[in-house]
Amino acid sequence: MNGLLTFFVLPLMVSAQSARTGGPTLWNHTVMDKLKHELLAHYDKFTRPAHHNNTTVVNIDLNFKHIDLDEMSSIFTVYVWAKMLWNDEKLRWNASDYENINLLHLADHEVWQPDITLYNSAQGSEIDHYGNTHCLVYDSGQVLWVPPAEFHAFCQIDLHYWPFDTQTCSLTLGSWTYDGEQIDLQIEEGEAELEMLHNNSQWEILSVEKKRNEKFYPCCTEGYIDITYTLTMRRRSEAYRTVVITPATVVILLTLAAFLLPSHAGEKIILNGVTAVIICMLLLSFSERLPEMAYRPPLIILFYGSCLTMVAFALIESVVVIRISKNYSAHPLPWFIKQALSGWLGTVLLLEPPPSMQPSTLGSMGEEMRDNADDQHDQQHIISSPIGLSHKDWLHFATAIDRIFLFTYVFVFLIMIISFHI
Structure with missing residues (x-):
């Protein structure tokens, strides 16, 4: 009998309290929740976050963690941390209106992300290279996303001097659907980051070159931007x-x-x-x-x-x-x-x-x-x-x-x- 009373009376008490306060009681209602709700209320993550005549500049860089090369299948595997930084005009706010909050953590599926794809991928139709990590959104509209990534690329292997050989493989990254007037890829100046590279018992990286390219394809009049990383590796032949x-x-x-x-x-x-x-x-x-x-x-x-x-x-x-x-x-x-x-x-x-x-x-x-x-x-x-x-x-x-x-x-x-x- 007491259980039935609790089942019917408790909802009536909650409804009465809601009527007195003017709305439902939100136990997790914070300034951060308010900011996120107002930013994403009418946000469309499938639309490029800029006016159609504005170019979204995406700065990209790779921090190499590990490399592997399969001679039998001619596939080059690279494990990296991919760093991408762009400006989202729809994710701006005045920090003073939200208790000086100038940084917001959002899931990767909640905001727009550039469709940066490995052009010479060896994974067929599977093009989801990146891990599901959160994005850092600043009050200025800048979005920083540093997901772990795994790239499998085709590489033309030359085993003429095996096992004293040196191989050169490349990773070509670019937008799959946006041309250079919509997404402009930029690379950071300086050498590639190798300080977090794990010691490889078989390969030694001699050099990493990165280059920005603009290519024109027969199908389109607009140019497409891509970033090419060229790695030169030497086999550790002591064994x-x-x-x-x-x-x-x-x-x-x-x-x-x-x-x-x-x-x-x-x-x-x-x-x-x-x-x-x-x-x-x-x-x-x-x-x-x-x-x-x-x-x-x-x-x-x-x-x-x-x-x-x-x-x-x-x-x-x-x-x-x-x-x-x-x-x-x-x-x-x-x-x-x-x-x-x-x-x-x-x-x-x-x-x-x-x-x-x-x-x-x-x-x-x-x-x-x-x-x-x-x-x-x-x-x-x-x-x-x-x-x-x-x-x-x-x-x-x-x-x-x-x-x-x-x-x-x-x-x-x-x-x-x-x-x-x-």
């Missing part, structure tokens, strides 16, 4: 040195080591095969890290691709040399080759004199002719015969081929290192 330089050094040494083995050693084929497998594994690893690029492919890919080709030729050379070194035929080495190897060519290749010209040929070549324990008896028989002397000449010739390929590969690798900047 990549072990991943790139060390394997490249190992591949070069293994390829050259195959030519230093005895010409009749079958391990030459095994060593070249292992080197080829290592290169293929590295190329597969890089294919997962890097996108497929038809324009200026990474030099590291070209380097390992060239190394794989060179190892293939080295493998063929090893087969030929082993075949020559195991030539047991009675045919002697052609005299002009023997003469060349005993002359200046042998000196350049750092070869010993041909076995046929050494005084103790038969005794000195006995140890070199042993491949393994299985054919030791056959080799001793060959060495002690006239055929053995011819065989040693062919071994000398096979060694000369190894030396020619060794010096050629050293020269080619030096050229590749200089060209590819590895």
Whole structure:
């Protein structure tokens, strides 16, 4: 019964009090509420806050917080605090009429805001870059809005010198619907603000350039204003040195080591095969890290691709040399080759004199002719015969081929290192 009385009597008491005071009792009715109510009573946030023949000047600046670059999708991501300042002629008041209040906090959806959009956005139809933060409105009509923003922009990435590359990406901001006679974008003088930039483990910002542009499009006679921020970044390559330089050094040494083995050693084929497998594994690893690029492919890919080709030729050379070194035929080495190897060519290749010209040929070549324990008896028989002397000449010739390929590969690798900047 008491509950029913409270339900019916309390509204009657409130109505009676309202009738005595002349209106409803507003428990939160302050001067700030009065100011906000009078400012926004007939305010249209969808209409530009100026006369149609007046230009709204918007000062814009970006305070960079963090950057990221996705090489696979060629998308540049930037986290900033966007600072925008403009004058709203409909949000002016006399501070003395409102107890000297000269600053009002309004939500971003309550006032007009310039439709500043990222022109080279990679987000498709989603163009809401800014967070929902309040605006600071001053009695003079100035509106300051500093929302956190996240921009995703397309960037033409050049990975030619990966991982020692430098990338240049840009952000182009402008009004989507207003031309330059309606909204004039201005930038603050001086360098871009980077003091709040978080330390990036992968990229180092070298420079940030900002420029105001006025462009004319075929559709319209009026010019459109945009602000372009151009960022130049360098990849922090310290962690990549072990991943790139060390394997490249190992591949070069293994390829050259195959030519230093005895010409009749079958391990030459095994060593070249292992080197080829290592290169293929590295190329597969890089294919997962890097996108497929038809324009200026990474030099590291070209380097390992060239190394794989060179190892293939080295493998063929090893087969030929082993075949020559195991030539047991009675045919002697052609005299002009023997003469060349005993002359200046042998000196350049750092070869010993041909076995046929050494005084103790038969005794000195006995140890070199042993491949393994299985054919030791056959080799001793060959060495002690006239055929053995011819065989040693062919071994000398096979060694000369190894030396020619060794010096050629050293020269080619030096050229590749200089060209590819590895």
